[in-house]
Each structure stands twice: as structure tokens, then as C-alpha cells.
Amino acid sequence: MTSYAVLRxxxxxxxxxxxxALAALVLALFVVTLSVGSxxxxxxDVVVSVLHLGENPAVDFVVNGLRMPTALAAVFAGLALGLxxxxxxQLLGNPLxxxxxxxxSEGAGLAxxxxxxxxxxxxxxxxxxxxxxxxxxAALIYLLAWKxxxxxxxxxxxxxxxxxxxVALTGWVVARSEDWExxxxxxxxxxxxxxxxxxEIRALVVTVLLAIPAAVVLRRQLGVLALGDDAARAxxxxxxxxxxxLLGLAILLVAVxxxxxxPVMFVALVAGPIAARLLGPAPGLLAAGLAGAVxxxxxxxxxQHLLPASLPTGVVTGxxxxxxxxxxxxxxxxxx
Amino acid sequence: MTSxxxxxxxxxxxxxxxxxxxxxxxxxxxKVTMIVGANACGKSTLLRGLARxxxxxxxxxxxxxxxxxxxxxxxxxRVLGLLPQTPVAPDGxxxxxxxxxxxxxxxxxxxxxxxxxxAAVDRALAATGTADLIDRPLSELSGGQxxxxxxxxxxxQETDLLLLDEPTTYLDLHHQVELLDLLTDxxxxxxxxxxxxxxxxxxxxxxxxxxxxxxxxxxxxxxAPADVVTAEVITEVFGLRCEVVxxxxxxxxxxxxxxxxxxxxxxxxx
Numbered sequence: 001m002t003s004y005a006v007l008r009x010x011x012x013x014x015x016x017x018x019x020x021a022l023a024a025l026v027l028a029l030f031v032v033t034l035s036v037g038s039x040x041x042x043x044x045d046v047v048v049s050v051l052h053l054g055e056n057p058a059v060d061f062v063v064n065g066l067r068m069p070t071a072l073a074a075v076f077a078g079l080a081l082g083l084x085x086x087x088x089x090q091l092l093g094n095p096l097x098x099x100x101x102x103x104x105s106e107g108a109g110l111a112x113x114x115x116x117x118x119x120x121x122x123x124x125x126x127x128x129x130x131x132x133x134x135x136x137x138a139a140l141i142y143l144l145a146w147k148x149x150x151x152x153x154x155x156x157x158x159x160x161x162x163x164x165x166x167v168a169l170t171g172w173v174v175a176r177s178e179d180w181e182x183x184x185x186x187x188x189x190x191x192x193x194x195x196x197x198x199x200e201i202r203a204l205v206v207t208v209l210l211a212i213p214a215a216v217v218l219r220r221q222l223g224v225l226a227l228g229d230d231a232a233r234a235x236x237x238x239x240x241x242x243x244x245x246l247l248g249l250a251i252l253l254v255a256v257x258x259x260x261x262x263p264v265m266f267v268a269l270v271a272g273p274i275a276a277r278l279l280g281p282a283p284g285l286l287a288a289g290l291a292g293a294v295x296x297x298x299x300x301x302x303x304q305h306l307l308p309a310s311l312p313t314g315v316v317t318g319x320x321x322x323x324x325x326x327x328x329x330x331x332x333x334x335x336x
Numbered sequence: 337m338t339s340x341x342x343x344x345x346x347x348x349x350x351x352x353x354x355x356x357x358x359x360x361x362x363x364x365x366x367k368v369t370m371i372v373g374a375n376a377c378g379k380s381t382l383l384r385g386l387a388r389x390x391x392x393x394x395x396x397x398x399x400x401x402x403x404x405x406x407x408x409x410x411x412x413x414r415v416l417g418l419l420p421q422t423p424v425a426p427d428g429x430x431x432x433x434x435x436x437x438x439x440x441x442x443x444x445x446x447x448x449x450x451x452x453x454x455a456a457v458d459r460a461l462a463a464t465g466t467a468d469l470i471d472r473p474l475s476e477l478s479g480g481q482x483x484x485x486x487x488x489x490x491x492x493q494e495t496d497l498l499l500l501d502e503p504t505t506y507l508d509l510h511h512q513v514e515l516l517d518l519l520t521d522x523x524x525x526x527x528x529x530x531x532x533x534x535x536x537x538x539x540x541x542x543x544x545x546x547x548x549x550x551x552x553x554x555x556x557x558x559x560a561p562a563d564v565v566t567a568e569v570i571t572e573v574f575g576l577r578c579e580v581v582x583x584x585x586x587x588x589x590x591x592x593x594x595x596x597x598x599x600x601x602x603x604x605x606x
Contacts (some may be wrong), residue, residue: 002470004461005454007432093424119393217445224440233389235493236413237440281428281473 003255011280015287018278022290026075029297033062033071033136036305049323052080072262073196074296074313076204078271080257082292083208083215083285084250085268086275090226091246092152095328097267099254102159105263106166107137108255113170115187118175119211126188127200127259130222134160134255137162150243151229152236191314207256215285218246225283266321267295280288337366337498338527339415341386348378348385353423354393355381355395356553363497368523370540373550378389379533380421380501382550386419386531387499397542407568417495419486421502425474431485432470433468435460438492460491463525464518479532480511487518498527504534512536516543541565541588549573565589 002010034046039062041049048054049063081099088097099105111133115126142150146160155302170189172184188195196204221242224232232240254268271292275283276289306317341363347502348356354380357545363369363386384390386397388404396403404412417438425434438460461467464484470494470502483503490498500519504512516539523530534540539549541561551573557564567580576593583590 003433003454004432004436004470005451007470008436008449008454011433090426093426095427174476220440220443224438226424226426227434228420228422228424228435230384230389230418232386232424233409234413234416234418234420234490235438236408236410238409276428282426282433297481 001186015279015284018259018275018285019287019290020049022275022287022294024277026289026293026297028065028077029276029294029301030068030090031073033074033297033301034067034132034299037062037067041136056183069196069198070300071297073201074193074300075293076201076208077261078223078267078293078296079208079289080253080292081264081276081296082271083211083270083289084253084257084270085270085292086283086285086288087215087222087246087250087270089272090222091250092155092230093226093228095273096269096325097152097156098249098266100238100263100265100268101163102156102160103137103141103161103166104134104251105164105258105265106163106170106252107140108134108258109111109189109263110170110173112188113173116185116188116257117181118172120154120181122184123197124199127197130262131255131259134258135251137166138247138251138255149241150247178246182194187312188262190312190318191264192312193259193261193296193312194266194304195262196260200256204256204260207252211253212286212289214249215289216250219285222246222285226282262312262314264299264317266317266324267292267299268293270321272322314320338529339400340398341364341416341497341529341531342398343382343386343395343443344398346382346385346392346397347394348381348390348392350381351356354553355384358395359553359555361548361555363529363531364497365529366523366527367415367529367545367547368543369521369529369546370544371533371550372535372537372540372573373556377550377573378553380552381553383418383499383501383531383533387416388412389418389420389474410441410444410503414494415495416497416499417490417493418499419490419501419503421505425484427472427481428475429472430473431477432457433484435488435492438489441493456494457492463491463522464488479509479538480504480514482519483507483511483597485516491522495528497531499531501533502535503532504536505541506545512539514549519543524592537570537591538583541571541590542586544581565591 006065031043031046035041035043035060041059041063046063049059051162085098088099089095107260108130112126112130115121141159141162141240174185221237224235225242229239274291275288277289300313303311303313303316342357344357346359346570347354357505373379385392388397397414399416424477425531435457439456461470463485466485466488504515519530520543521527544561547561547564557569565580567578570578570591577591578594580589581592
């Protein structure tokens with residue numbers, strides 16, 4: 001018979017091990033991303049160049065100038081989506097409760113596409129529009145779902161409704177635009193880590209670096225909120241405040257990630273379950289974030305280098321993520 | 337150090353409907369109190385109100401003389417625990433993880449997990465006989481085991497007062513009795529005040545030190561079951577004709593309902 005202290009130490013050691021392994025994998029994929037391409041840079045030269053250990057203008061230009069933005073965008077957008085996805089899933093107690101499906105990304109998509117095709121702007125303003133769209137739709141869902149508080153079920157259903165509304169509007173905006181505008185709109189809507197500008201990446205990195213400690217601190221609250229409203233309140237949690245802060249944090253992360261790389265689907269959906277596979281239920285938030293980064297880096301490597309033509313990241317995450325979603329729906333239906 | 341819980345002029349409700357009206361009650365400290373009544377009589381609402389899960393529309397709930405709504409939620413949660421009727425078990429959660437979450441109110445931003453928390457979880461598991469399930473997923477357990485694990489979580493909170501909302505609802509008779517025995521042990525061993533909303537009248541009469549019978553948001557009678565349970569009271573509370581006889585096992589009142597059928601002997605007697 002195990003005492004709780006022994007069990008807790010065992011689980012903590014496992015969590016630390018898995019998290020470290022995921023971090024090492026992210027680092028490895030990051031270095032590979034900087035290395036491969038039409039001009040292949042040996043791995044040791046990549047390390048030398050990133051750490052400024054030597055001078056080689058050609059390598060420095062390719063690694064730090066050309067590839068670094070993409071690699072950074074992949075790592076931090078992956079972290080942001082992984083963290084946000086697992087917060088949503090644990091908070092709302094539903095593996096389907098991913099911010100991709102409850103209208104947040106779709107709000108960002110509508111605003112960005114309107115920017116591209118109606119207001120004819122590009123670059124940073126599009127990111128600002130996407131960020132605003134994500135936050136606006138999140139606020140809209142929150143207000144519509146409010147009824148003496150927020151329940152997970154209502155939030156998801158209303159989110160799906162709002163999402164459908166935004167998708168329809170986006171379709172309308174795309175349909176009435178010129179061909180070339182529609183093309184750039186569809187590319188943006190697929191989402192790609194290559195499209196991130198420097199300003200967006202900086203905002204993304206800063207937000208994620210601030211959000212990680214916040215998420216780690218809030219994990220205890222998340223743990224009791226997941227037991228249902230009555231149990232959480234009985235345990236002394238400040239329910240509405242904790243839920244608002246956690247949802248707000250997750251939505252902020254999705255908004256900055258979407259602003260930088262577009263709505264790359266399914267990363268937020270799969271990151272938490274991958275971490276749960278490795279760590280058991282209710283995995284650490286950092287582990288889930290790192291799993292998101294692994295997915296994003298891998299998807300980008302496949303999209304850029306393993307397929308005959310270079311594709312946006314979102315094509316790969318969609319192709320892998322959609323079957324997973326179908327499987328999730330099929331099995332969860334069977335259980336109940 | 338047993339805490340005192342009372343309601344004064346308490347009115348509770350949902351939406352535009354008052355469910356509990358202007359109710360006064362004092363929970364006897366160190367005793368097992370059972371709240372009974374027909375469906376929708378407000379018994380669960382009263383329990384949730386006492387545990388400050390519902391904001392009163394009128395009156396107040398006093399814990400040791402001070403309104404629960406004016407105390408910090410975490411401070412209340414160290415004295416007053418509640419096991420809801422249908423708590424949510426996160427997918428795949430293990431017994432140890434779940435029971436450990438009961439320590440939430442004993443921690444804070446600066447007070448992290450320590451040996452006392454470990455010991456409290458072990459005590460809760462031992463008291464409920466679930467220690468050897470510690471690393472099993474909750475979903476793999478039987479209904480009776482699962483309910484004991486939820487009680488263990490509430491116990492890990494280490495509160496003087498423990499409120500339980502229909503804890504036996506999904507259990508078969510064997511496990512109902514087992515759970516009520518466990519609650520009696522918890523009361524006798526540590527002097528905890530226990531308040532249970534219970535459907536089964538006969539079990540409530542057997543296990544309660546203090547019985548509260550409610551109808552339409554009001555208390556009809558309260559007191560020791562032997563003193564307050566009569567056929568007239570049960571008829572008034574449940575709208576059901578019945579006989580009350582001594583329980584051959586415990587000597588407490590036992591209610592025999594009289595339906596429209598199968599009442600031949602009773603008809604002959606009266």
C-alpha cells in the first residue's frame with residue numbers, strides 16, 4: 001500500500017521527467033528547423049550561429065535571418081495553443097472544448113479576412129485585427145453564455161454557434177472579394193508559421209513567457225474548478241474570478257498566436273491529450289504547452305520539407321487533426 | 337471547538353421562484369442531522385444554502401455567529417465541507433489525485449503542499465477504506481467505492497462540519513448502509529457534525545440523531561426521530577398514508593407506506 005506522499009513524489013518525478021524530455025524534443029526540433037531547407041546548415045553550425053559562438057555571415061543570415069522567425073513562431077505559437085487548449089479542456093471538462101472550435105479562432109479569421117479583402121491592409125494591421133477579432137468573439141461568447149455564471153456546456157454550445165456565424169460571414173466576405181484577395185484570405189485562414197512578422201513574434205514570445213508562470217500558479221485553481229461548480233465553491237475556490245482569469249489567459253494566448261500565425265487548427269485540440277497520454281489525466285500545463293510546440297514544429301517540418309510542394313502549416317495539422325477529432329467523437333459517443 | 341451552523345430567516349431560490357422561505361434552523365453540533373422531505377421540498381436547496389453555494393435572497397447563514405458570506409471563502413472551507421449531489425470527476429482521474437484536491441482550502445499562494453497535507457490525505461483514505469485504491473482511476477471503481485472516495489475527498493478538507501447531498505442516491509442497499517455506517521463512524525470517532533439530505537426515510541430515521549422534515553420550503557418538524565416521526569407527520573410531509581412501527585433492527589421509527597394496493601391487512605386492522 002502506497003502512502004500519498006510516496007505517490008505524489010512518484011508522480012512529480014514522472015512529470016518532471018516527461019516535461020524535460022518534451023523540452024529537449026522541442027529544442028531538437030527547433031535546431032532541425034533552423035538546419036534544413038534548400039541550403040542545408042549542419043546542426044553544429046546552427047548551434048554555433050544561434051549562440052553567436054563564431055562568425056559566418058552566410059550561415060548567420062540563413063539561420064538567424066531567414067529561418068529563426070519561422071522557428072520561433074512555431075515554438076511559441078505551439079506553446080500558446082497547447083497551454084490554451086489544455087486550460088479550456090480541463091476547465092470545461094471536455095476534450096472537445098478546444099479554442100479552435102468555440103469561436104475564438106473564427107472571430108480572428110473574420111476580422112483578418114475583412115482586413116485583407118475589404119480594407120486592403122496587410123502585415124501588422126492584419127495581426128491587430130485578428131487579435132481584436134479573437135478577443136471580441138470571446139467576449140461575445142462569454143456574455144451570451146452567462147447565466148448566473150458560466151457553465152462549460154453552455155460555453156461550448158454557444159461558442160459553436162458563434163463560430164458557425166463567423167465562418168458564414170467569413171465565407172461571404174471571401175466570396176465578394178477579388179480572386180487574388182480571396183487567395184490571400186484563404187492562405188491566411190489556413191494558418192502558417194512562416195507568415196509571422198517580427199512584431200507579432202515579439203508580442204507572442206513576451207505573452208507566452210508571461211503566461212507560463214501564471215498558468216503554473218493557476219493550476220491548483222484549475223484542479224478544483226474541474227470538479228464542478230458546487231465542489232469548487234465548497235472547497236473555497238473563488239469560482240467566477242478563477243474561471244474568468246483562466247479563460248481570459250487562454251483566450252489571450254489563442255489571440256496572440258492566431259495574430260502571429262493565423263488559425264492553425266487542431267494544435268490546441270491535440271496538445272493536452274498528448275500530454276495526458278504521457279503523464280496521466282490532468283497533465284501539467286507546461287507539458288501540454290510543450291506538446292503543442294512539438295506538434296507545431298513537426299507539422300511545419302512536414303509541410304515545408306517532406307511534402308513535394310511547400311504548404312502552409314495548417315494543412316498538415318488539419319490533415320492529422322481532423323481524423324483525431326472524428327475518432328474522439330466516435331469513441332466518446334460510444335462511452336456514453 | 338465544534339463549529340455552530342445556523343440559518344436565520346433564510347430565503348433561497350432560483351430564477352423567479354423562492355424554494356426555501358424565511359427558514360430558521362440550528363444544526364446541533366457534534367450530531368448527525370438528516371434532512372428529509374418529498375421531491376422539490378427544498379431540502380437540497382437548504383443544504384446548498386447552508387454551504388454558501390447559493391446566495392440568500394433574505395436572511396443569513398451564520399457559521400459561529402458570523403455570516404458565511406462575509407467570511408473569506410477559504411476560511412469557511414476549512415470549517416465547513418460539502419459533498420455535492422453530482423460532483424464532476426475529470427476524465428481518468430486517480431483516487432489519490434482526487435482526494436488530494438480536498439486540501440485546496442489549506443493551501444494558498446505562499447503556503448505550498450507539506451507533510452501535514454500528505455498525512456491528511458492518508459487519514460481520509462484510511463477512514464473511508466480506500467487507501468489501497470490510491471493509484472486506481474476513479475472510473476474503474478464500483479459505485480460504492482467511488483462514493484467512498486468522494487467522501488474521502490471531503491474528509492481530506494478536515495472540516496468540523498460535513499454536509500452531504502443525497503450521498504446514497506446511486507448506491508444499492510448494501511452500499512447505502514455501508515456509507516451511512518461510515519458517516520456514523522466519522523461522527524462518533526471525531527465528533528464531526530454531519531448533515532445529510534437523504535431520500536430513504538427509514539434509513540434516515542435509523543441513522544439520524546436529529547431529523548428535519550421539510551415541505552414546500554419550510555420545516556414541518558424537527559427533533560429526534562423517535563420523538564417526531566408519527567404517521568400524521570409523514571402523511572403531512574409526503575402526502576402519503578402510512579403506518580409507523582418500531583424498526584425491528586434498531587427500534588427507531590419505521591415507515592410502512594399504504595398505497596392503493598396490497599393494504600389488505602391494514603384495512604382489516606383499522
